[in-house]
Structures are given as C-alpha cells and as structure tokens.
Amino acid sequence: MLAGAAAATLLLSLALAAARSSPIPFSLLLLGAIYAIPEGERAIAAPIYGSALLLTAELGYWSLDERVPQRVQAGVFTPRLLAILAVSAAAIPASALALIAAEADVARSPAITAAGAAAVVACVAVLAALARVRSGDGTPP
Amino acid sequence: MTLSASPRLQTYAALATVALVAALAAGRPELAVLAVPFVLLVAVGLAGAAPLALDGVLRLERERALEGEHVGATVTVQAGGAPARVELHLPTTARLQTDPIPIAFWLPRGERHEVRFELAVGRWGVHGAGPAVVRARDRLGAFALEGRLGGSCELRAYPSVGRLHRLIAPLRTRPVLGSQVSRERGEGIEFADLRPLGPGDRVRRINWRATSRRRVPYVNVQHPERSADVVLFLDTFAEAEHAEEGTLDAAVQAAAALASAYLARRDRVALVSFGGTLNWLTASAGTRQLYRIVDALIASDVRVSYAWKDVTHLPPRLLPARALVLALSPLLDPRGIGALLDLRARGYDLAVVEISPLAHTPADEAGSHRLPLRLWRLRRDTLRARFETLGVPVARWEHPHTSLELAIEEVMTFRRHARPAPQP
Numbered sequence: 001m002l003a004g005a006a007a008a009t010l011l012l013s014l015a016l017a018a019a020r021s022s023p024i025p026f027s028l029l030l031l032g033a034i035y036a037i038p039e040g041e042r043a044i045a046a047p048i049y050g051s052a053l054l055l056t057a058e059l060g061y062w063s064l065d066e067r068v069p070q071r072v073q074a075g076v077f078t079p080r081l082l083a084i085l086a087v088s089a090a091a092i093p094a095s096a097l098a099l100i101a102a103e104a105d106v107a108r109s110p111a112i113t114a115a116g117a118a119a120v121v122a123c124v125a126v127l128a129a130l131a132r133v134r135s136g137d138g139t140p141p
Numbered sequence: 142m143t144l145s146a147s148p149r150l151q152t153y154a155a156l157a158t159v160a161l162v163a164a165l166a167a168g169r170p171e172l173a174v175l176a177v178p179f180v181l182l183v184a185v186g187l188a189g190a191a192p193l194a195l196d197g198v199l200r201l202e203r204e205r206a207l208e209g210e211h212v213g214a215t216v217t218v219q220a221g222g223a224p225a226r227v228e229l230h231l232p233t234t235a236r237l238q239t240d241p242i243p244i245a246f247w248l249p250r251g252e253r254h255e256v257r258f259e260l261a262v263g264r265w266g267v268h269g270a271g272p273a274v275v276r277a278r279d280r281l282g283a284f285a286l287e288g289r290l291g292g293s294c295e296l297r298a299y300p301s302v303g304r305l306h307r308l309i310a311p312l313r314t315r316p317v318l319g320s321q322v323s324r325e326r327g328e329g330i331e332f333a334d335l336r337p338l339g340p341g342d343r344v345r346r347i348n349w350r351a352t353s354r355r356r357v358p359y360v361n362v363q364h365p366e367r368s369a370d371v372v373l374f375l376d377t378f379a380e381a382e383h384a385e386e387g388t389l390d391a392a393v394q395a396a397a398a399l400a401s402a403y404l405a406r407r408d409r410v411a412l413v414s415f416g417g418t419l420n421w422l423t424a425s426a427g428t429r430q431l432y433r434i435v436d437a438l439i440a441s442d443v444r445v446s447y448a449w450k451d452v453t454h455l456p457p458r459l460l461p462a463r464a465l466v467l468a469l470s471p472l473l474d475p476r477g478i479g480a481l482l483d484l485r486a487r488g489y490d491l492a493v494v495e496i497s498p499l500a501h502t503p504a505d506e507a508g509s510h511r512l513p514l515r516l517w518r519l520r521r522d523t524l525r526a527r528f529e530t531l532g533v534p535v536a537r538w539e540h541p542h543t544s545l546e547l548a549i550e551e552v553m554t555f556r557r558h559a560r561p562a563p564q565p
Binding site: 073091113126 | 147165169170172179224226240242243246281
C-alpha cells in the first residue's frame with residue numbers, strides 16, 4: 001500500500017515537473033485503488049477521501065494551466081479557488097448520500113443491476129457530449 | 142469564436158466510468174463513492190455554467206505614425222455571458238510589435254475591461270493591427286471560449302526623412318524661377334561670362350573693369366536660378382531582404398529624403414514605382430506633393446510578376462524631356478535594368494543609385510558561396526561599367542553601412558566629367 005502511494009506521488013510529481021497532464025489520471029486511479037482494494041476498516045471515510053482526490057486532481061490541473069507565462073492582474077485566482085473548494089465541499093455530503101444508499105440492505109436484483117449499468121451508460125453519454133463540444137461547433141452545452 | 146471543453150472533464154468522466162464499472166463488477170460500493178465527486182464536478186461544469194460570450198473592440202490612438210515611433214492602443218473586452226477569466230493576447234507582428242506575453246484578468250458578467258498597450262512601429266508601410274486573440278474560461282475552467290476579438294485597424298507608418306545637404310544638380314532646367322543654378326546664361330546671381338554690350342542690355346550690367354581694359358563696352362552674363370523636373374524612379378521588381386530589412390526599405394527612405402530636398406528647392410518631383418505593379422505620380426511642386434509622394438511610397442511593395450514591362454508602359458507626360466531621372470534600384474531584375482538603359486537611350490539625364498544587395502545577404506560562414514558570389518559581383522561590375530560607358534553614373538549605396546550622401550557625392554563627381562545626354 002505504501003509502495004502504491006509512493007508510485008502515485010511519483011506520478012503526480014512527474015506530471016507537475018514535466019508539465020504533462022497525462023500521468024495525473026493514472027495517479028488518481030492508483031490512489032483510488034489503494035483505498036478500495038483492501039478489506040476492512042479505513043482511517044478516512046470514503047466521501048472525504050473522494051473529495052480529497054478531486055481536490056488533488058483539480059489543484060494539479062490548475063497548476064499545469066498556469067504554466068503559460070502571463071501578466072496576471074489582481075483577483076484572477078480567487079473565483080476558481082472558491083469554485084473548486086465549493087465543489088469539493090459539496091461532494092462530501094453527495095458522496096455520503098451515495099454511501100448510505102449503497103450500504104442500504106437491499107437485495108440484489110436484476111433491476112438494481114440494470115440501474116447501475118444505466119449509471120455507467122450515462123457517464124459514457126456525458127463523454128460523448130463533451131466530445132461533441134470539443135469538436136468546436138461553437139455552441140455551449 | 143470556438144468553445145471547447147477542458148480535457149480534464151473527459152478524464153474525470155472516464156475515471157468515474159471506470160470506478161462505477163469496477164464497483165458494479167466487484168460489488169464494492171466504496172469505488173462508486175469515490176467516483177461521486179468527479180461526476181459532480183463534470184455535472185457542475187456542464188450544466189452549472191452560463192454560456193460564455195465576449196465582445197470587444199481594438200482602437201488605435203492615431204492612424205498615422207513615423208517609423209520607430211510608439212502608438213498607443215486600447216482593447217476593450219466586454220463579457221456578454223457568464224463571468225470569465227480572460228487571457229488577452231495583444232496583436233503583434235514583426236513590424237508592429239508589442240508585449241507578446243498575454244494579460245490575464247477576471248471579467249464579471251456584463252462588465253467591460255480596458256487594456257492599454259503600445260505598438261512599436263518597426264518599419265514604414267501600411268500595417269494592419271489586430272485582431273487580438275482572446276481566451277475566456279468559466280469559473281471552474283471547464284470550458285474555454287477562444288477566438289479573435291476587436292477586428293483590425295490600419296496604421297500608416299511613414300518613413301523617417303533624412304536631411305540631405307547636397308543634391309545632384311539636373312543638367313537641364315525648366316524656364317521657371319527656382320533655386321537651381323542653371324547652365325544656361327541669362328539674368329541671375331552667379332557670374333557666367335562676359336560679352337560685348339548689345340541692344341537692350343542694361344547699363345547696370347556693364348562690367349566697367351573689362352570695358353576700360355578692352356575699350357569696348359562689355360556686360361556681365363549670369364547663370365539664372367531655375368527650377369528643374371526630377372523623376373524618382375523606384376525599381377520594385379525585386380529586392381534583397383534579410384532580417385526584416387531590405388533594399389526596398391533603403392529605396393523608400395532615400396526617395397523620401399530626395400523628394401523632400403528637391404521640393405524644398407522648389408523643383409517639381411515625380412515618382413515612378415516600376416515593378417510588378419506600376420504606380421506613378423506626375424511631377425508637381427510643393428508640400429502637398431511631398432505628402433502625396435510619401436503616401437505613395439509607403440504603399441510600395443515588391444510584387445512578383447512575370448509580365449515584361451518597359452518604359453512604353455509609362456504615360457509620356459510622366460517623364461518631361463528635360464527631367465533628371467534618379468533611379469533607386471538594387472539592379473537585380475533585368476526588366477528594371479532594361480528600363481533604365483531604355484531611358485538613357487531616349488536621351489534622359491539619368492543617374493542610378495544602386496542599393497547594394499550585398500549588405501542584405503546572409504553571412505556565408507562555411508565559405509561555400511565564395512565562388513558564385515565572386516562571379517555575381519563580377520557580373521554586377523560589368524553591368525555598372527556598361528552604364529558608365531553610356532554616361533550614366535552608378536553610385537553604390539551600401540545601406541545601412543554608408544550614408545546616401547556618399548552615393549550622391551559619387552554621382553556628382555562622375556557628372557563633373559560627364560557630358561550631358563544627347564537630346565532626344
């Protein structure tokens with residue numbers, strides 16, 4: 001587990017040092033895996049850990065965005081910092097709700113499995129929507 | 142304007158998909174819980190942000206400037222949609238330079254922000270400033286709107302006009318009062334000769350000393366002060382350019398300086414830009430003609446053309462028979478050289494200031510171009526000798542290492558011993 005954490009830290013450091021964003025998702029995957037794979041009690045609750053993961057990712061990507069030399073006027077960083085903190089904070093109760101729902105004593109059934117699969121399909125649909133916007137049709141979603 | 146999503150949104154969506162699939166497959170709800178913050182951020186990014194919209198305008202403080210000056214400019218950016226972080230890349234080109242580092246500022250909804258900056262005019266010409274390039278990001282940096290802003294403005298940059306202390310004197314003058322001491326004889330200030338008194342001569346012109354010596358009345362004859370016609374002939378078929386500076390720059394600067402100096406002497410000056418495109422201004426005198434000439438000069442450009450052009454394409458009234466044709470040419474294109482030889486054959490008083498292209502050739506460190514360069518120089522020497530055999534002075538101007546006055550002095554030295562061109 002320590003080796004995994006060290007590898008994730010190394011990947012994140014590599015991304016920041018080389019100004020490349022591609023190692024960041026692997027670092028996040030690794031951090032998610034070392035949290036989820038072991039069985040039993042955990043020192044940090046999953047909603048807080050998830051929110052911290054998002055905060056780490058956002059700060060990492062923001063750091064890369066600011067690599068371009070610019071003359072920055074006052075008050076530029078505050079709105080984004082507040083937005084990231086707000087989303088990270090809002091993610092904690094949302095994740096807690098998801099955790100409560102997941103731990104509810106509901107018997108496994110084809111309907112629930114189908115609902116889970118539908119959530120996955122929804123994520124893929126979001127990806128497709130993003131790809132359409134990125135293609136540059138010039139209209140906001 | 143192009144709207145694009147941040148690549149990290151796709152990454153988050155992909156990570157959430159992986160976590161959800163893994164949670165479903167392994168029956169581990171913790172994985173789904175870890176995915177929730179990422180799904181939330183993507184959802185907020187997609188649905189929460191109002192559309193970005195920017196509007197703006199670029200303004201120059203003035204439309205005319207001198208080469209080497211700084212011109213103030215303003216870009217006004219207005220947020221029409223959601224508040225945005227704006228990165229403004231100021232319009233910069235090789236000849237209109239400004240700070241290339243973009244400026245980042247926060248623009249609340251509906252507000253406008255003004256960015257003032259200075260454009261350094263590097264070279265004469267008609268330059269287009271703008272448009273500025275702008276990139277706006279929403280609060281989370283999830284979407285970016287990128288595009289050009291503010292349109293384009295035209296800036297006319299005039300060449301700096303150098304002062305010339307000496308000018309090439311035309312061999313023939315016009316019968317109009319001016320500042321040029323004519324070779325003809327008449328009433329003036331400069332003493333020319335003595336001749337016996339004739340009917341109609343004034344008594345005050347009698348040279349008493351010569352009269353008493355010869356015992357016959359003699360009168361003084363003077364050179365009258367007249368004005369002349371000068372045709373500035375710019376060869377724009379080809380130029381040698383290196384590091385944003387070339388023979389055309391030198392030709393334009395020289396033409397502006399010569400036009401200014403000749404017009405100050407009350408001569409009439411015409412301009413012919415002979416090249417891919419043919420432009421001309423008929424001879425006229427005065428300050429307005431100087432402005433016309435400078436306006437025409439800054440529009441000069443070397444345009445590639447394969448059409449064979451000669452002086453028959455020029456309107457006859459453009460080249461007065463008694464005019465001094467002062468050619469500013471790098472002597473690179475056979476069409477320009479042919480036109481000059483043709484002018485000489487037609488009896489025009491012609492002088493050539495050769496703007497040496499050698500000063501604008503890159504350094505040959507390896508020495509591989511030594512032999513072809515030597516051959517090329519020999520061919521240019523032969524061409525120069527051909528002109529000189531025809532009585533046309535060719536003064537080499539090594540711009541920017543030597544001054545134009547040196548070339549003018551060279552022409553004047555040649556003309557002291559040269560005979561005037563035969564009358565057409």
